[in-house]
Amino acid sequence: MQVDVAIIGAGIAGASLAAYLPESVRTIILEAEAQPGYHTTGRSAAFYSETYGGPEVQPLTTASKDWFFSTLAPGESNALMVTRQGALHVGWEVPESALSSFAAPLRTLCPNIDIIDADACLEKCAALNREGLVGGVWDPDSCDIDVAAVHRTFLGLAKTNGHSRVCDFQVSALERRNGLWHITSSRGDTVSAALLVNAAGAWADEIGHLAGAPPLGLSPLRRTIGLFDVKGMAISPDLPLTLDLDERFYFKEQSGHLLVSPADEIPSPPCDAQPAMEEIALAAHRVEGRTHYQLTKCPARWAGLRTFAPDRAPVYGVDPIVEGFFWCAGQGGFGIQTAPAAGQLAAALVLQTELPPSFETLGITSSRYAPRRFAAAA
Template structure:
């Protein structure tokens, strides 16, 4: 049996970024069930950083993360972690009040342009004429999740940490102040601190460890890709989203991608797209834009896992010494990962609290009683 200071279950963006951050202070081992990192939610996202997701807490965590994304620490990555793209939120006449309310919230975090019908279509000519109002944030970021995952992995290893891929935790015990995790292959690792960053499986991992689950809810979301209309200029097209949670679309490797923003409850699993949501994505795309979705080029689904209040969870379990929760990253786990990793580092290694406008109590698991 090998020992470490900290064991992390989960090699998605949450587990890897926290592992990289705490590895400056301690010997860290990450156990990942799959053979590769980011196989589940972290590899299936819409790859965006913007403020039109979640509420104030999520926006503060996003704001606190963007400096890291725009200017990663020296040696973190050979490739940029993202590039600036515009986000356009568009609205029909009857949705104007909802757009006004959203604009007021987002102005606290980003410079927003208010767009009339002409400017909406200037930014996104694919929209139908009924998109008459819009707001745009021209400094959103299209993320490179691969660069983000690999940068964290490299950082972890440079501090002497290790990743054990293909290592699914199948039993967890706690004795004499040590957590011992045994994998399906029969290997064991022990440490005084266990970080539960198992994404959609985090409640299952807690149950395995005899810790009270939080009531996390995995929800499936679907994305399709398809050809853009012949001759359409994709360069400069925004990430375009309805003011309500109905549809987003954006350019994707010479084509377009779209999501019907579905939130279908699911058990933790290797999520697969359902034909109903695939059809809904195509239908909503045709309803809101002039694009005909003739043929779907590819489709995928992933799970977005939410805590009951839809805020992420970071903190030691009140009912189990040394058991650290890092879960509930919902639809914002990539864009908040630098701040969440710094928060995990602060709580585990007792470094200064990094995000002035979000408190430890707002994120801690004790808030669920």
């Protein structure tokens, strides 16, 4: 089979790009697993927050906002994608200036955020421990995302555009000959493409290596989540996403349980990440120390790899050295909430067309997330 674009990886990164490539560009998505979304995409905490990820990530999150929701009232759901719950970044035993330092760089794109005192924090989340509580940064626009629905929507749009998808196709060899990539799977199947997109998540540097591209220095970092039963305090269905200001833990309501993460970042080789019991215990310890929740059983737990470039910003663009090789990598802990804008950005770069006009206002340019920045740094 010969196509214009072959995308390695059917996670949210590969799917959202394919959704924005028109029918005229023959595209195939190649996925190693038996189904798309098996790795990081299927393991997220499923929130959208413009105040999560820092100033480099925020433009892509904000640019994705209209796609996720436009007129949702608090607590309202748009049936398919998101429910608006708000996010509360809570400061314990920090100087008050820590709240304004956190909020200041985010305010331009996110004018609705507010610095609130300890009493107001308790109104939003009654379970918080008052001791040492200084205040918080309230983001009313944060949402829960139905990640499976979002992922399915992008895959559906790609299919509507005539693009195909092959699962159980683990790319094991890449060769560039006569202006084409010859892509071989571990079973010996082959595909040829003029442009190769590397959307392989934690494996992106390995795919780069197969293509002869210098590594970006991507770091897969394991993050763990536990769903806990809780005693001592009921879990309110209106509970906002609640994060420690220094990101040592976060929690939110999910299906009557408390979803908790110790916000761990454990370096890992690319793999099928599994939760470690010590991280589950750490999550419970940190949340119990700062709330009145008593975490009892943990009926479900999982872990996934959040993969970061050295500057923790995502990477979209052609490799500066290897011809026809496009990076769509380093989505870190924000690949779902940024996917609509990231898909549009990557598609415009692949097609060499103008970016959507709203992107310029948000500071998203064709060079901001380019892999060339690492070559320049080297």
